[in-house]
Amino acid sequence: MLRRFGIVTIFLFSASCSESSEPISKRDSYDTPSVQVAESPANSTSQALVLSHEGRDISFELDTAIDPETVDAYIMGAAEYFSASHSSGGRYEIINVPLGNQILHIKANRSDGVAVGAVRDIFVSGAKGSHLGAVDLEPLGALQGRYKGLTSDETYIKFVGLDQGTYRLDDNGNFYILDLAPGDYRVQVVDGDYRHDTRLTVEPDTTVQLGTNNLNGSYWSSETETYTRYRLAVEKLAGSASYAAIAYLQLAIDNTWQDAFFISSSGYIGNHSVYVTSSAAAAGFDGWKAFSDTSFSTRWQSSSGLFSSEGDLAVDEAPYLEFSFFTAVALDGIRIVGSAGEDSEISPTSISIRGSHDGVNWFSVGPSTIEVDTDTGAQISL
CATH class of the missing domain: 2.60.40.1120 (Carboxypeptidase-like, regulatory domain)
Known part of the structure; x- marks a missing residue:
């Protein structure tokens, strides 16, 4: 098997397979997280997203009349690389593909020199997997x-x-x-x-x-949808004197496109961490999980330039937190945690949330003001 430009090139006499997967799921209800943040303190080291390696095998066929010399086939947008291997005749297999909606990308070089291909939406389910039957390839x-x-x-x-x-x-x-x-x-x-x-x-x-x-003004879409299921709160971190400004937002992310979220703050919220949750128990979710740096990115940005996600920001810098991710896992909750540290408090803060499921249609919540009860540390939901 040769790897070329990040795509696996399969010669017809090869036989190999890819490893790893992550089941995909979705829930219809939203469970409000506990007031305590014991499993995900804001200043802790980001943990890798642990996923189960239980997937399904899928297979497809190519018309023998195509007589391909090489075939490149893989699942688009999967968290890990899932490529096809030639089985027998005109059949190809992809091992341990995550459950749910996936996108299959195929390109082949025919013996007559014509390149053909196809992009197909597929749904992976069943106890043993799916056979897609014959996939028609057309000229590029x-x-x-x-x-x-x-x-x-x-x-x-x-x-x-x-x-x-x-x-x-x-x-x-x-x-x-x-x-x-x-x-x-x-x-x-x-x-x-x-x-x-x-x-x-x-x-x-x-x-x-x-x-x-x-392109002018395309960073924010004119089409905006307002989400009503959200909660902004301040919580005291478990086992700590710190307070955390936390934004909860229920989302139904059931696709594999990249999603972007922007958290605006007019006050001091200090260091931050971002966590997600999913009802996909089989995918290794037993609560809130932090994204690893390799699959998730966050950054502070203000009118005066980019800032590191580490360290504190003053009120007059008016920063917003931008983060985006690309995942095949169906998420249904996002939590943003900003900690003021052991020896400081979070100032009264106005927080707004904007985001997009597809980069085209944006939703927004807020602005809402957060006040901190420094005596009790009780959460204040707005």
């Missing part, structure tokens, strides 16, 4: 278009969840991307501090013209 397509309003000369396009690399735009915002497997993609255009997310469909053997899209 291309995307061509232009974005105006660029603010950076380092603007690029990336395909979220696809091991396809990034593509630079020219100085006028033009792009032309070849050799894409037909199907639906999520594309993110990154231009300095601006991010524009969209979904695109690549047609077989066709260059899709996207026309001109305006």
Whole structure:
């Protein structure tokens, strides 16, 4: 087996398999966490997200008339790499794929030199897995278009969840991307501090013209949905004299796209940690879990520049906490913990939350004001 550009290239006489998986689940109800934060103190070292290695095997077939010389097939956006291995005849297998909605990406080189491919939405379930049957592969397509309003000369396009690399735009915002497997993609255009997310469909053997899209102001979408199931509180950390400003927000994240959240604060909240919860008990969740640095990123940002997530921020810096993640696990709760430390208190703080499930439609809650009861440390829900 050869690994090329992050994709496994399988010759027809090879036989191998990938390892590891993480089941995916979702719950319909929200259980308010305990007032105590014993299992996830704000200043503790971030723990890796532990997931079960119990998945399902899936298989698919390619028409023998394709007569492929090589086949690259993998699950897009999975937390770990799941690639296909050739079994027998025209059948291919992918081992230990996480349960739930997944996206299968296939590209093959035919013996006549024509490259074909497909992107397919699949659902993985059952005691033993799924056989997808025959998957039709079609000639590769291309995307061509232009974005105006660029603010950076380092603007690029990336395909979220696809091991396809990034593509630079020219100085006028033009792009032309070849050799894409037909199907639906999520594309993110990154231009300095601006991010524009969209979904695109690549047609077989066709260059899709996207026309001109305006990047100005695309960091925040005009389409906003307000979530009512949220709680802002201040809690005393278990076994500590510290107080933590905590924001709870119920979410129904049942896809594998990247999600982004922005926590704004007008007051001092000090160090922070971010935790998630899921009802997917089989996925190793028994409470709130911290993301590891490799799968989760956080940063403070203000008008005066970027700040480290470690250390304290003064009130006049008006920071907001930005974090995003890419995961195949269905999450249904996010908790942001900011600790003032052992010898200080959290000042009255106004907190707002904005986020997006798909990078296009944004929700917002707040602003709400948090006051700290320094005598009792009791939580104050607003």
